[in-house]
Structure formats: C-alpha cells, structure tokens
Amino acid sequence: xxxxxxxxxxxxxxxxxxxxxxxxxxxxxxxxxxxxxxxxxxxxxxxxxxxxxxxxxxxxxxxxxxxxxxxxxxxxxxxxxxxxxxxxxxxxxxxxxxxxxxxxxxxxxxxxxxxxxxxxxxxxxxxxxxxxxxxxxxxxxxxxxxxxxxxxxxxxxxxxxxxxxxxxxxxxxxxxxxxxxxxxxxxxxxxxxxxxxxxxxxxxxxxxxxxxxxxxxxxxxxxxxxxxxxxxxxxxxxxxxxxxxxxxxxxxxxxxxxxxxxxxxxxxxxxxxxxxxxxxxxxxxxxxxxxxxxxxxxxxxxxxxxxxxx
Amino acid sequence: xxxxxxxxxxxxxxxxxxxxxxxxxxxxxxxxxxxxxxxxxxxxxxxxxxxxxxxxxxxxxxxxxxxxxxxxxxxxxxxxxxxxxxxxxxxxxxxxxxxxxxxxxxxxxxxxxxxxxxxxxxxxxxxxxxxxxxxxxxxxxxxxxxxxxxxx
Numbered sequence: 433x434x435x436x437x438x439x440x441x442x443x444x445x446x447x448x449x450x451x452x453x454x455x456x457x458x459x460x461x462x463x464x465x466x467x468x469x470x471x472x473x474x475x476x477x478x479x480x481x482x483x484x485x486x487x488x489x490x491x492x493x494x495x496x497x498x499x500x501x502x503x504x505x506x507x508x509x510x511x512x513x514x515x516x517x518x519x520x521x522x523x524x525x526x527x528x529x530x531x532x533x534x535x536x537x538x539x540x541x542x543x544x545x546x547x548x549x550x551x552x553x554x555x556x557x558x559x560x561x562x563x564x565x566x567x568x569x570x571x572x573x574x575x576x577x578x579x580x581x582x583x584x585x586x587x588x589x590x591x592x593x594x595x596x597x598x599x600x601x602x603x604x605x606x607x608x609x610x611x612x613x614x615x616x617x618x619x620x621x622x623x624x625x626x627x628x629x630x631x632x633x634x635x636x637x638x639x640x641x642x643x644x645x646x647x648x649x650x651x652x653x654x655x656x657x658x659x660x661x662x663x664x665x666x667x668x669x670x671x672x673x674x675x676x677x678x679x680x681x682x683x684x685x686x687x688x689x690x691x692x693x694x695x696x697x698x699x700x701x702x703x704x705x706x707x708x709x710x711x712x713x714x715x716x717x718x719x720x721x722x723x724x725x726x727x728x729x730x731x732x733x734x735x736x737x738x739x740x741x742x
Numbered sequence: 743x744x745x746x747x748x749x750x751x752x753x754x755x756x757x758x759x760x761x762x763x764x765x766x767x768x769x770x771x772x773x774x775x776x777x778x779x780x781x782x783x784x785x786x787x788x789x790x791x792x793x794x795x796x797x798x799x800x801x802x803x804x805x806x807x808x809x810x811x812x813x814x815x816x817x818x819x820x821x822x823x824x825x826x827x828x829x830x831x832x833x834x835x836x837x838x839x840x841x842x843x844x845x846x847x848x849x850x851x852x853x854x855x856x857x858x859x860x861x862x863x864x865x866x867x868x869x870x871x872x873x874x875x876x877x878x879x880x881x882x883x884x885x886x887x888x889x890x891x892x893x894x
Contacts, residue, residue: 442883521861544856544881548863563854565882629876629885636871 436739439550441559442566443604457731457741458576465727474503477737480533481507485541490560494537497729526552556736571604573728577721581695585612591650593619594660596626603630610639617650618643621676651690659698659705683707697721754803760819765798771814778804814847816840848889855882
C-alpha cells in the first residue's frame with residue numbers, strides 16, 4: 433500500500449483506506465492552504481501541468497497547492513499553439529512531460545485520456561478531468577467537505593440533485609459515497625436520470641439508493657444536498673430547459689424545511705441552480721468546498737511525491 | 743451411422759455448442775476476411791443439441807484460433823466448445839473461458855473515448871459482471887452490455 437508514485441486516474445483506483453489517508457492529510461494541510469503556516473514539504477519538486485482544455489479553478493488550485501508547499505510548476509501554456517495542435521499524440525506529449533517533471537496533472541477533452549497518460553508516463557499522473565469522464569480530485573474534495581462537516585461519511589444521507597445523467601463527476605461521487613456506506617437519494621428531471629448501468633453498478637456495490645420526485649421531501653431528512661449544474665445544451669428547447677431549471681432551484685424557502693445541520697454543496701461554477709440568497713445561510717458550504725480543493729490537492733500531491741502528508 | 747451435415751475437415755478448428763443463431767457473430771470474431779482464400783468455412787445453423795436444445799456449429803479449415811480469439815468467443819458464446827483438428831483428429835480441446843480483460847475485440851461505443859481517437863493504443867475492457875456479461879472500458883469506464891453491436 434501507500435500512495436507514493438501512484439497514478440490517480442479514477443476514484444476507483446483508491447481503496448477506502450487510501451481515500452481516508454487523503455482525507456486525513458487534507459485536514460493537516462488546512463493551515464498551509466490558508467497561509468497560516470509556510471510549507472516546504474514539496475521543495476525541489478516540479479509538477480507539470482498539461483491542461484489541454486480550458487479550466488480556471490482546477491488548474492489554479494493545483495498550482496496553489498504546489499506553490500504553498502514550496503514546490504514549482506511548469507505548464508503547457510496554450511494547447512492551441514503547442515505540439516498537440518500540430519498533431520502530436522497525447523501519448524508522445526505525456527512521454528515528454530514525464531521526462532521533465534516529477535508528476536503530471538492532465539486535463540483533456542477525451543474520456544479515458546487520464547488512463548492513457550498513466551500508461552505513457554513514467555511519473556505519476558493525476559487526472560484533473562477527462563472529457564465527461566473522471567475527475568477524482570473533485571470527488572476527494574467533495575468527500576473532504578462532508579467529512580469536515582460531519583466527522584464521518586458513513587450513514588450520511590446525501591441528495592444528489594440535478595443532471596445525474598451526463599454529469600459524470602456525480603457518478604464517481606456516488607461510487608465513493610457507496611464505498612463509505614452513505615445513503616444516496618437521487619433527484620433529477622426524468623430526462624436527466626442516472627444511467628441504468630451506473631444505477632446497476634451501485635446496486636451491485638450494495639448501495640442504499642432511493643429516487644424521489646419531490647425535492648422538498650428529499651431535503652427534509654437529508655444531511656447533504658449536492659447540487660449539480662443543469663446544462664442548457666442538453667435541452668433541445670429553451671422552454672424545456674427553463675421548466676426543468678426552475679423546478680430544481682435551491683432557495684431559502686426550500687431549505688426552511690431542512691435539518692439544521694444540512695449542508696449544500698456544488699462543484700461550481702453555478703448558474704441558476706442555487707439562489708444567491710442561500711450564500712448567507714448556515715447551510716451554504718460550497719465556497720468552503722471550493723477552498724478545500726487546495727488542501728485536498730496538497731495532501732494528494734504530498735502523498736504521491738513524498739509518501740506522506742503532514 | 744448418423745448422417746453428417748457438415749463434412750469433416752483435415753486441419754482447422756471446430757467451434758461447437760454455439761448458442762442458437764450466434765454463429766455469424768462468432769464468424770465476425772474469427773475474422774473470416776483474414777482467412778486463407780482456399781479454406782472452407784462451414785456454418786451449421788439451428789442444429790439439434792441434447793445440451794442446448796438448438797445450437798450452431800462453425801468449422802474453419804486451415805486455421806487454429808489464437809487464445810485471444812478463443813477468449814473473445816467466450817463473450818458471445820460462453821457455452822461453446824472448441825476443438826483444434828490436425829489430420830482429421832481432435833488434437834486439442836480449448837475451453838472457452840471469459841478472461842478478466844478483453845483486448846482489441848470490442849470497440850468502445852463512446853465516440854469521445856480516447857481509444858476512438860488517433861492514439862497508438864488498442865481498445866481494452868474489464869469484465870465488470872459475468873452473468874449477464876457487462877464490460878467496462880479500461881480507459882473511459884463506459885459500461886457496455888450490447889457489445890455484439892460494437893465488435894471491432
């Protein structure tokens with residue numbers, strides 16, 4: 433066991449114990465992430481950033497994590513002017529990056545690119561999102577936020593709300609929550625329900641899964657309300673989108689029936705799914721969640737590059 | 743002596759106990775187009791079987807199936823039995839056994855999967871479940887149960 437030198441491509445690559453190790457490391461990294469302590473854990477280490485698709489948040493949080501721990505980053509600045517545009521295969525691009533740095537972070541438009549990169553690279557690869565596919569560090573930071581709020585993941589009642597069909601990060605999250613014995617409640621428009629095969633996979637894991645039609649019912653006894661973006665482009669007609677988006681809007685009226693300890697999470701960026709008025713409510717945890725992206729990535733980088741996160 | 747519906751072959755492969763109606767898919771896996779031009783391929787459809795009720799049989803002259811192809815046949819015809827014939831005699835029997843990984847036989851149905859781009863790699867699936875068979879793409883993790891429609 434141990435995460436040193438490991439690729440992190442899918443949340444499925446991590447055992448329950450390994451996920452717990454990352455979550456423990458995340459808690460220890462918080463003072464380094466908020467600047468109250470100066471970190472030197474990754475001095476002398478160089479992280480290669482290959483963001484071959486636009487990303488602000490994820491890229492910046494990996495950079496911040498590395499710099500706050502005394503490490504350095506080098507990156508492909510603009511995929512449009514790089515060799516990728518000239519027709520070089522991802523395989524070859526990754527081979528080159530792996531010769532230069534100590535680890536690689538990859539964001540790529542095609543699903544499965546992370547796995548391919550891990551095969552091509554001699555250094556550890558972290559998948560920072562491949563197309564509509566896997567984004568394991570997002571799942572880890574989602575878990576870290578729930579863990580911080582409740583001290584545990586097992587037995588939590590988690591409502592997954594919104595686009596459960598195409599939002600594949602939700603699939604990884606559902607898988608991980610099932611590993612920890614959380615209860616899942618699915619709330620989505622009929623056209624955006626969890627794909628059958630993913631549902632079967634959860635059943636196969638022995639997960640407790642419920643589907644609900646009425647959101648206010650689901651919210652009443654939930655611990656976590658995990659909201660995803662409903663993507664406009666998934667709808668043929670604007671009116672259909674407006675109807676669906678309207679029926680899945682989280683506002684203070686909806687939350688008035690919730691348990692006091694309920695937290696609302698969202699991977700961000702949000703559009704209209706969460707009303708701005710919720711930001712001031714004690715339930716809102718999505719900005720904390722965004723912050724925890726940094727210590728989560730610090731812990732992971734530290735574990736992968738040095739074998740420890742302290 | 744009972745009448746033989748297909749004549750014996752001197753050298754080659756006999757795939758027996760293929761589920762009723764599945765022989766054409768089996769032929770696709772074998773890759774009939776790649777065969778020696780002078781080889782005979784015989785297919786018997788809808789043959790009485792004590793074990794299965796009805797079955798299909800495929801006989802291919804002058805070809806011995808590679809283990810990879812035997813494994814792929816397991817995907818489609820888990821009941822099949824394979825005999826390698828040398829000089830009219832059964833010289834070897836191969837058990838059809840679904841492996842944990844299937845390489846190069848099925849295409850990933852996800853058009854955005856990295857295996858469907860111009861990369862120097864073969865498709866690869868893990869067997870996620872066995873009864874009924876569900877495959878998971880090693881790369882994009884798409885689950886596939888209608889793999890008959892996606893043979894490479």
